[in-house]
Amino acid sequence: MxxxxxxxxxxxxxxxxxxxxxxxxxxxxxxxxxxVDIRPLDSYEDDEDILEAVKNCPKDCIAWE
Known part of the structure; x- marks a missing residue:
């Protein structure tokens, strides 16, 4: 897993x-x-919208854990 x-x-x-x-x-x-908070989802990794949000954060405040 x-x-x-x-x-x-x-x-x-x-x-x-x-x-x-x-x-x-x-x-x-x-x-x-x-x-700003993260909504609970089953998966985040393969979501193009989330990847764009991480990439476009003007202060680079979003990271992957």
């Missing part, structure tokens, strides 16, 4: 620009505290 990678957000550098939410709204959201 392979371990699934998941995106994680460094909230310390996130400027809440919304690029990730615009590109992959099924995977990213603003939580009740006003921060």
């Amino acid at each position: 392979s371990v699934q990678k998941k995106p994680v957000i460094d909230l310390g550098c996130c400027i809440e620009c919304g690029v990730c939410i615009d590109l992959a709204p099924h995977a990213f959201e603003i939580n009740d505290a006003g921060y």
Whole structure:
């Protein structure tokens, strides 16, 4: 069984620009505290929208865990 990678957000550098939410709204959201959060999904790795969101984050705050 392979371990699934998941995106994680460094909230310390996130400027809440919304690029990730615009590109992959099924995977990213603003939580009740006003921060960007990862929505629970079965798989993240092969999702082109998520890969684009990671690539286009202006502060490079999204990494793979």
